[in-house]
Amino acid sequence: MALATAIAKADTEGSDDRPPGRPLIRFGGSRLGGFILALNLLSLLILFGGALVLNEWRTGLVDARQESLMGQAELLARVLGDKDYTRGEPEPELDPTQSAKVLIDRFVPAGQRARIFDRDGVLIADSFDVSDTIEGAPLPPALPAGTPERETVDAVRLEAASTAANAALGEEIQAALAGTAQATVRRSESGDRVVSVSLPIRHVQQVLGVLTLEANDVDQILDAQRRALMPFALVALAVNLLASLLLHLFVARPVMRLSAAADEVKRGRARAISLPDLEDRRDEIGDLARSLESMTETLSTRMDGIERFAADVAHEIKNPLTSIRSALETLDLVKEKSQRDRLTALLQQDVRRLDRLITDISNASRLDAELSRDRPRPVDLAALLTDIVGVYDTMKRPGEAAVALDLAVEGPARVMGRDGPLGQVLRNLIDNARSFSPVGRGVRVSLRRDDSEGMLPLRIRVDDDGPGIPPENLETVFERFYTSRPPGAAFGSNSGLGLSIVRQIVAAHGGRVTATNRLDPTGKVEGARFEVALPSVGRRP
Structure with missing residues (x-):
């Protein structure tokens, strides 16, 4: 007696059975869920990194800032080269007093620093010195009472930065004194990043000095942009985490449950998988x-x-x-x-x-x-029937039933299938019909095609003149080991598997096989008829 089919209600929670080679640490117990989360976070980190670095945007900002400073510096340099701001004849030089007046607040915007150097590179005017605005920095935290004064690491670092900044500024001024405008990005004495332009101040063609214009607001603008991006970044992070959670709940976890259910079937604890909540999706x-x-x-x-x-x-x-x-x-x-x-x-x-x-x-x-x-391929039923019936005619012995063939089709009747099993179907039906046919009578095999009969237009009929089949056994004859032989039939010549094999092969080819009795006009049984209906290849309209 067959075992009853068990239902596998599988879930991964609390299960200690794990296939070998899989890590124990997972996202929600799922390796696929962890993989989804890792990919989402990786893509998000790449986005965050690009947004925070802002290399391309920073480069464009620096270029725009240098272009703006260059325009201002050219205007100021032309003003400083005028005779009102120079002194001495026949070799003029910059007048420090008059030049300083150009660097007042209304000519130099807030956040910018302008300095004027003479032809020897000596500073003669600084906008920080003549401005009404006093630049300052927060005081360091107060030290406890009694703490001895000592030079801090920050002071040493500030001194080193100032030295490096002065060296970079000196190189820039020397290049400008040679007559070439300079535009650089360097560090100031306080260590801040500044955009700097240096233009030679000319009187006619003679270089009288250098005007240096600096802006240190690039980092502040970038920081402001980063701060503006942070709310969007946090929202994107929340969306990615939510997406990972939903993918875990609706994809990874159901796959885990299906895998666990399949493992239950494999171990023999269940005969079938049944997860109604998943099957309804x-x-x-x-x-x-x-x-x-x-x-x-x-x-x-x-x-x-x-x-x-x-x-x-x-x-x-x-x-x-x-x-x-x-x-x-x-x-x-x-x-x-x-x-x-x-x-x-x-x-x-x-x-x-x-x-x-x-x-x-x-x-x-x-x-x-x-x-x-076997791979299915087109099989010509007319040719297959002709070959099989020809073999029966050739090997017919005295007293055996003859096999007649009637091909009521025009052209090839092809079915997609396997010629070996289809040949076994025909041989089993013919052998069964011959075993029931009386002496002197025959078996008739016919092939016809009727495209009006739906999806199974090809019909093979095998008729005999035997006693027929009891009406209650028209379906039973296709069961395994069923046999009902007429009186006088050779004992043991049939196993009862032939018609069962026929139905199995026909079903595998998408067809059906039926058994009926042939009746005369008076209703008397004249014999049995087996009909095989098969789909056609290249069905005609």
């Missing part, structure tokens, strides 16, 4: 759950069929074995030759029956594997 996960349930139900049904087949095989084999054992036990007790001959003939019949039974059982057990291995 109208997405790919639902499709996968329904496919797995259908697959496991099919496997369970096949296992039940194998169990029934094994039980039937054991029962069918036991009968001839029991007969053989009884005959062998009786053989030594029989003294008359006629009785011993009868027992010997009975033994031979049982051996033939057992041989036929084992052969058919072997063919039936290999059928599924053969059908799955």
Whole structure:
């Protein structure tokens, strides 16, 4: 008796069974969920890094700032080169007092610093010195009372930065004194990043000095942009985390449950997968759950069929074995030759029956594997029938039923399938019809095509003139090991598997096989008819 199909209600929570080689630490117990989270966070980190660095935007900002400073510096340099701001004849030089007046607040915007150097590179005017605005910096935190004064690390660092800044500024001034305008990005004495331009101050063609204009607001603008991006970055982070959580709940976790359910089936704790909450989903996960349930139900049904087949095989084999054992036990007790001959003939019949039974059982057990291995291809049924019937005509013995063929089709009748199994269908039907046909009568095989009969237009009929089939057994004849032979039929010549194999092969080709009785006008049974309906390749409209 087949086992009842169990339902696998699988979940991963609390399960200690883990396949080898998988890490124990996962996101919510899911390696796929961790992978999804890692990818989302990686893409987000790349976005954050790009937004925070702002290299391209910073480069554009620096270029725009240098261009703006260059325009202002050119205007101021032309003003400073005027005779009102120079002194001395015949070799003029910059007047420090008059030049300083140009650097007052209304000419130099807040956040910028302008300095004027003479032809020797000596500072003669600084906007920080003549401005009404007093630049300052926060005082350092107060030290506890009694703390000895000492030079701090910050003071040393500030002194080093000032030295480096003065050196960079000196190089810039020397290059400008040579007559070439300079635009650089460097550090100031306080260590801040500044955009600096230096232009030579000319009187006619003579270089009188250098005007340096600096702006240190680039970092502040970048910081402001970063701060403006932070709310969006936080929202993007929250969205990514939510997306990762939803993907884990609706993708990774259902896959884990399906995997756990499949493991339950593999271990034999269940016969089928059933997860109704997943199967009701109208997405790919639902499709996968329904496919797995259908697959496991099919496997369970096949296992039940194998169990029934094994039980039937054991029962069918036991009968001839029991007969053989009884005959062998009786053989030594029989003294008359006629009785011993009868027992010997009975033994031979049982051996033939057992041989036929084992052969058919072997063919039936290999059928599924053969059908799955062979690749379907177009098969011409008319040519296949002609070849098979020709073999029967060639090998016909006296007293055997003749086989007649009627091809009521025009052109090829093709079906997508396997010629070997289809040939076995035809041979089994013809052999079955011949075994029931009376002496002197024949078997008629016909092939016709009717495109009005739906998806199965090709029809193969095998008619015999035997006693027919009892109406209650028209479906039973296709069951395994069913046999009902007419009186006088050779014992053991049929195993009862032939028609079962026929139905299995026809179903694998997308067709159907039926059994009916042929009746005369008075309603009397004239014989049996088996009809195979198959789909057609290149069906005509």
